[in-house]
Amino acid sequence: MLLTFGCSKRKHSSDATIRIRWAHDPETLDPLSLHNQAALDAYNLLNISLLQADASTQTLAPALAEALPSVQFLNDSITAIGYRIRSVAAWDSGQPVLASDVDFTLKLMLCPGLPNEVAQSQYHFIRALQVAANDPRRFSFLCRGRSIEYAHTTGDFFILPEAELDPHGSLRHFDLADFQYRRAEIATDSGIQTVVRHYLAAITSQATRQLPGCGAYQLVKWEKDRYITFHRKSHWWADQVRPTPFVLQARPQQLTYAIIPDAATATLALQRGEIDLYPRVPAHEFSRLRASSTAAKTLRFYTSDSHDVATAGFNTRHPILADAQTRRALSQCFDAAGLLRATQLGQGQPTVGLISPNDHLNYNDSIAPLPFVPKSAAALLRQAGWRPSRMGEVMGWTRTPVRGPRQELRLALRYRAGDELFATVALQFQAAAASIDVPVQLLPTESGAFSQALQTGDFDVYLRTLGGNPFMFNFIPILHTAGIGAGNASGYSTPASDQLIEAIAAADSKIRRAQLLRRFQAMMQDQSPMAPLFFLPNRVAASRNLTGIHVNSLKPGYSVMTLAWDSAPQVP
């Protein structure tokens, strides 16, 4: 009898907890610097922004804001984006969320001494915030120039509570312009330093009491590299909003993210009922599970396209990779079509750039993806000034620039350890590069160390997934001069590309933006600071009893807030 019970498969737990697999730990819950998707997903539970992605319609919908913003062109150089925060919106302390909190958050995103480089490069276009005199919840962002993206971008950051982080209102003594143009001068202000200290102390603490938010959940427990649990607030302000919009739903009572780096272990956990939802299932695991009659009895399988693109990036700061011809040559050593077939079983889409081929308006279909032709890569290397010669005991490529020492073409390739997709890409690239005598050292790196290496530029080539969305095309954080030292891991920037990226961000019509985006894709293929390989498909496996998954192409690929059990949970 005992044996029978002991060996029986465990069903989902008797409480309303929903357990989801994460491949790695969020590392930090700093809203100014959310390094990975897990961190972003976690913070989305704790706090919300003015606008949120609606998985049911694949659009941005008002969340903290009462409605979509109003756009007003004040003159040729200023656009006013107007919002009103919902009247019922409140912080955990019970205080209302006000325009002054938005103003405080903007200043914090530009405040010296904080890890806010990405935010700085993304929101540099906001000149000021104007609060309505008669309504503390109504305000307008005054933005430089005109851009169709302002309406989306201005609503896409988490608002932080001023009363909790700056109770003395130290940042109120400064204008937003001071944070943009007088950073060095104001950095020594004691009030600003106190806010910085307070903020850093709050985010570095991994205790259950994190930064207070206005989201539906609070962090209950975080065991690093094991699991992280969130509990729904019993009285969340959005419960009063009727009818509850999709983006303000919060159905699960408790969410536990189990951190299981190994895909096979995660599959086993799903089959044993130890997790309820497994997003981004690797192709082979997904195919095997789908074919299994046992798994079909307890699991459901979902697929969709995604905006995640598998990418190889080059460190353009290193002299050997500083010229476009060398990078283009090396890009031709990636067999994107073969890798797509082998690692994704043919699902997913080949691409010429960072825009999804599904986006017919913006995708540049007049250029072809870079071919896999190592021999032509060797010819390109010759054009780049490289000559076959002996490098120590092996043959390789060297060149001697007019100024500077002799260069040897040998590469260190970094990728996240344990990721089978990139392990295969790395092996394929190494083999192709070896066929033209380019030695490549493979460096699988632990997740945290990998993020660190990308920031410090400790690599020649990296492999990672870049996530996008269909709403915004802001490449400033990843490919602009302003992003160097933050999100621009490749360190690539030229005056022409900076100008084009700025023009895309400031485009005032969809047609104009599409023209610029097409030019941008052609330019990026020519310059090759990164080699986009293919867009990944989104595969989700979940317990049969789980409903409201809303699998979609937006990250994280499903809707966590609408998850629910469709019947009374079964117990062993």
Next chain:
Amino acid sequence: MGRPSYPLAVLIFSRSWPQRIALGWLSVVLLTAALAPVLPLPYLPNVPDLSQVSQPPFSIGKHWLGTDSQGLDILSQLVFGARTAVALTLPATVMAALLGAIAGGAAGFWLNQSRLAAPYWLLLVACVWWALSLPWPWLVLVGAAAASGCLLAIAKWRQRPLPAWRLPLDSIVMAIATTLDTIPRLILVVAIAAGTSVAIQGMLLLLALTSWPQPARLVRAQMLRVRVLPFVEAARATGFSPGRVWLWHALPHAVQPLRAAFPLSMAGLLGLESTLSFLGIGLPPNVASWGRLLAGIRHDQSAWWIAFFPCLCLITSILSLYILSRHQSSQP
């Protein structure tokens, strides 16, 4: 005291059938390892065949033993995995045995009774200083060498012996061995190898440095018996220096137990190397290894051949080493 050397035929035919099979298998592994680069393999071990992923053995194409989930050829992985196994475990075992023989032999011969003159103490302290990367290591080393030279010169000039203090060699060696033994070897190696990216040479050194305590204990125990035997006493009485007596008379007899322990140590290191490769620790990802090949089953659990062939090689090799070890220990 020397042993007669056996001709090859005697070496083979004087053994039982299990021993012959074990010897045969290990010879095949050794030969495969040595000849791997020149064998006519249809595929290289690190070149993925993206059109033939997770192919079973003897299917279409030239992947005779199939491919793994990355499209790597199983046969060439096995062949080059044998090369890695031999290149890593054989020298590591030899190095560990050498280190163990020297440390254990010295500890057992001199116990805690040897005395070290002041200049040597100075040099010893300087070496420890350097090894611990304390401030100005080279300066301290050079300073100690100069001071030692001066002391020796003064002693020679005054024709007086230098002051000497007792060196507790046996206690030091046994303390280090016990310290290493208290930490499970797998955990120790994982802790060192996981934090740093080590090449094959680094891995070899790491395995050797963590594996010498067992041979050291065996040699020390044997040395305690040998050091009081009449022929060692006779050598001392002849007036040979203690170092010469230790090296030429006592040590060759004290290392005899290592003959039986050698295959066992090698089997242990083979298992350890495979475990590390299975965990993805230590060796670079492009170095073929039976353990790494075995780990491929995690990515495609329906591909039985990914686990079967490396398991077969590992089990057969380790069993063969055990059988050989038993034969060695039964020899007089």
